[in-house]
Amino acid sequence: MADFTPVPALLGGLLVGAGASVLLLGIGRIAGICGIASGLLDAPRDPDRGWRATFLAGLLLAGLAGNAWLPGAFPAPSAPLPVLLVAGVLVGVGTRLANGCTSGHGVCGIGRGSVRSLAATCTFIAAGMLTVWIARQVRV
Amino acid sequence: MTLAPRLVGLVSGLLFGAGLVLSGMTRPDKVIGFLDLTGDWDPSLAFVMVGAIGVFAFAAWAARRQTRPVWAPSFQWPTRKDIDARLLLGSALFGLGWGLAGYCPGPAPTAPGPEYRTGRPDAVRPGLSSCVGS
Numbered sequence: 001m002a003d004f005t006p007v008p009a010l011l012g013g014l015l016v017g018a019g020a021s022v023l024l025l026g027i028g029r030i031a032g033i034c035g036i037a038s039g040l041l042d043a044p045r046d047p048d049r050g051w052r053a054t055f056l057a058g059l060l061l062a063g064l065a066g067n068a069w070l071p072g073a074f075p076a077p078s079a080p081l082p083v084l085l086v087a088g089v090l091v092g093v094g095t096r097l098a099n100g101c102t103s104g105h106g107v108c109g110i111g112r113g114s115v116r117s118l119a120a121t122c123t124f125i126a127a128g129m130l131t132v133w134i135a136r137q138v139r140v
Numbered sequence: 141m142t143l144a145p146r147l148v149g150l151v152s153g154l155l156f157g158a159g160l161v162l163s164g165m166t167r168p169d170k171v172i173g174f175l176d177l178t179g180d181w182d183p184s185l186a187f188v189m190v191g192a193i194g195v196f197a198f199a200a201w202a203a204r205r206q207t208r209p210v211w212a213p214s215f216q217w218p219t220r221k222d223i224d225a226r227l228l229l230g231s232a233l234f235g236l237g238w239g240l241a242g243y244c245p246g247p248a249p250t251a252p253g254p255e256y257r258t259g260r261p262d263a264v265r266p267g268l269s270s271c272v273g274s
Contacts, residue, residue: 003173005164009184012163013191019156020192021199026148028209028216031156033245050142051149058153059160059246066161073161077168079241090237095245097230099220102244103156105231106189111196112217119223120231125175127235132175135239 020108027051032104033059034095094124144211160247163188168242175239 020031029051040052066073077084095101098120100109105124109117164170165188173182208214238244 003170003180003182003184005170005182005184006187009163009187010191012159012161012165013188013193014195015155015159015162016188017159017192017195017199019152019154019159020196022148022155023152024196024199024203024209024215025206026152026210027145027212028203028214029212030216030218031152037245051145054146054149055153055156058150058155059157060153062154062157062161063166066158066166070161073164073166075167075169077241077243079168084241084243087237087241087243090233090240091243091245092237094230094232094234094237098227098234099230101234101246102238103246107192107196108200109218110189111193112200113197114218114221116221116223116227120227123228123231124235124238127232128175128239129177129235131236131239132172133178136176136179 016103016107017111020103020111023051023055024108030104030108031055032100032108034092034101035099035104038096098124148211156246159188159192166247171242171244171247172239 023029023031029048036052036055039046040049040056043049063074079087091101098105100117100120101124102121105114105117105120110121160166164184170182170184173180174185176182203209203215206215234244
């Protein structure tokens with residue numbers, strides 16, 4: 001285990017959970033990043049546009065702050081550009097079909113006890129592990 | 141009336157993003173390290189999930205005891221409970237893309253860094269751009 005960082009991981013997880021909790025208790029919404037981002041484009045005149053835009057702005061601001069204060073938080077992508085593009089399309093199409101990703105299904109769905117979200121999360125983690133394993137066999 | 145939800149969104153996004161950065165989940169090597177079960181396994185991502193799910197489970201428990209959220213007329217709980225082929229196929233495709241590059245949609249919009257360093261804006265937000273564009 002070369003790079004196991006349990007303490008920042010747990011603290012960061014608590015913050016992620018706090019962010020999702022603020023959204024739920026404040027305005028009754030689920031913090032699913034893909035749903036929020038795609039909702040913004042699908043329904044630009046929707047009354048939900050306001051909080052969706054500020055949520056994404058908050059994510060971006062946190063990223064900018066992290067980039068300034070935490071060196072190494074954003075390494076350059078290691079995968080070559082064509083792989084990144086294919087991966088991006090797969091992530092986009094997949095989360096659209098599944099109506100959620102690591103945040104909506106993984107954190108919020110499991111947190112509120114949804115079996116549907118648990119099934120989605122187990123599936124994408126298993127598929128991710130299988131992909132990394134196959135990539136290792138191909139590369140070696 | 142419209143200001144409160146926007147502020148809630150901003151605070152929520154800031155906390156969520158800070159958590160992603162602090163936990164290392166904006167780093168593809170940490171994500172791929174977690175998925176690399178048979179290699180040099182890095183369980184950090186599981187700790188992120190445990191922390192986040194724990195806090196949110198408490199919030200969801202508290203929310204179910206309220207009649208409405210503070211700044212909106214009602215809670216909008218997801219209603220679907222079915223596990224269909226679309227859910228599983230979509231999740232499998234997402235997992236495939238996630239394992240290939242190490243980015244999921246959350247950290248993707250949080251990640252402005254490499255864009256500035258490498259000058260390849262198209263290489264930075266595979267998650268967000270495709271999520272939004274699909």
